[in-house]
Amino acid sequence: MSWKIDRGLFKYDFTDYHAVLCVTVDADVKDIRKRYLKIARRLHPDSNASASAAEKQLATELLSKWVNPAYEKLSADRTRTEYMVVLSQMGKRLVQESSSVELNTDLARQLASVPNVDHVYKSAIAKIAETQYDSLEKVLQIVAYVSELNLVYLMRTAGKSFAASQQATQSKINTSVPTPNKATNTPPPAPPAPPKEDSVAIQYLRRAQELLGKNQLAQARVELQDAIKLEPNNSRCHSLIGVVYLKQNQSTMAKVHFDRALQLDPNDETALKGKRVLEQALGQKPGSSKVASSSNGGKQPDKSGNGGLFGGLFGGKKK
Template sequence: MSLRIDRGLFKYDFIDHHAILCVSVDADVKEIRKRYLKIARHLHPDSSAIKTDNEKKLASELLSKLVNPAYETLSGERTRNEYIIVLSQIGKRLVQEAASIELVTDLGKQLASAPNVDLLYKSAIAKIAETQYESLQQSIHVIAQVSELNLVYLMRNAGKAFATSAAKPPVNSSTPKSDTAAAPPPEPPKEDSSIEQYLRRAQSLIEKNQFAPAEVELKDALKIAPKSSRCHSLLAFVYLRQNQLKMAKIHFDNALKLDPKDETALAWKPKIDKALGKQSSSPNVNSPPGTGNKQPDKSGGGLFGGLFGGKKK
């Protein structure tokens, strides 16, 4: 049986760990752990009631290749934070592509137009979770169905935020509130769509921890759209993952100037400011310009370890 999934969020070169565990995308760690333990008991050969050799083999594959990696990602603070950042970026992307997204399931179509999206989404997830792995042969199909619900939920929530910000009238230079008057006008939709391919490639590379080529994609995108907050925010995150904290700070600052509500920048900039403050007070404060951020990257600890808990191996 193939474990390949090509529906829902999986279509975007993204592994939907929430769908694999059948928990909502805003589930907390306790809920995720409780759900994982229930699935693991059902699939593990030592505790499972599964009898046939073929089903035992399939259960073992589902547990080792999908369920365990999903739990490891969503239960670790570092991996969970990185995963949620990418997930939020996909949510913004879905808003741009909403008109071209085709939904397969009736439940997904219903969720797309439901007045109370939160209630229907969470009740649907809870109901599906009751029988998700009862039929192992259908488990991949069920995961795909849940991922489609996750896609719609992200699109609906991101769409609300996008519509709210877009509905605000532009602020001219005569407005007395200096903080909003200094903000640049929103990016034209045409400009945003012109860099979408760069962002897609960059996001895919980030998910694979290929930060150097992701940096190239985002720099090229900024040449086309220098006032794209998404580009600045993603590039800052790439610099952050390469332990180039000063460059990350510059681009997070730019992202917040362009979009004061940028979630990635709001989440990480205070941590970078704190890390740079510690760095400036360390014995290496007199290091030549351009070398202070590169030294810790070789050891895998220091500031990089402080922000992310160590490098991935």
């Protein structure tokens, strides 16, 4: 396993201990200790009794090479103070060198421009922390992912505005697209799409699907609302929260999110199926955009007998 990380703050010859522990850069000592103890229990040999020899070895190395040094650096007053001074200087340096900063993930790019940066950043870190050490082989990949979020957050709190740079980048992309062939009037080939990593929304979606399977609708809706705050253009998030609203008999909200999902992805099967069920329940012809109102404030009666209008479509359990 390679121990080298070349993304986020690590790219600038800086060891991002906050990313190793997956805590925010302004976390206090109490939260850092709590997080450390949770990771240490996960990596302790007693917690890996059924693991293979290779997995136990990897857990031990992660604990000794990464987790323990991170905790030692961030828990002691002197070393923590020195580290935070360097971190602050790093943020200011990155602002000055912002033209050379590359953001590789969708979430980092979104964090660069969202107005409520504190909420989005802290929410994302908290969610990632829940599964950071579930797969030991992917830990360093996740650490790199978190470090890129830390980098953006440091730059934002140091006063960096990404709006102008993003517009400049978009302008470069637009002017670099080849023109159509005038002789044949054929359109130019589309520029290759950049590689896309799994977004943090996938973690929300997995939890929401599990909660939906248990018919825990309120909790599933919270997960998906957080996901949409982080990735407002994720069609899957919108289609699933449409499912939740439909199962809660909130037809108007269900339609809003199904429509949004289909705007983003016209082939989203969940949204297509959800709209058909919704239209049938409201007595509309398929494809109609009109939503009928009812005397109970837009809520429709449960016609499925199994957890709302959507019934067993998503696989919810009967109560």
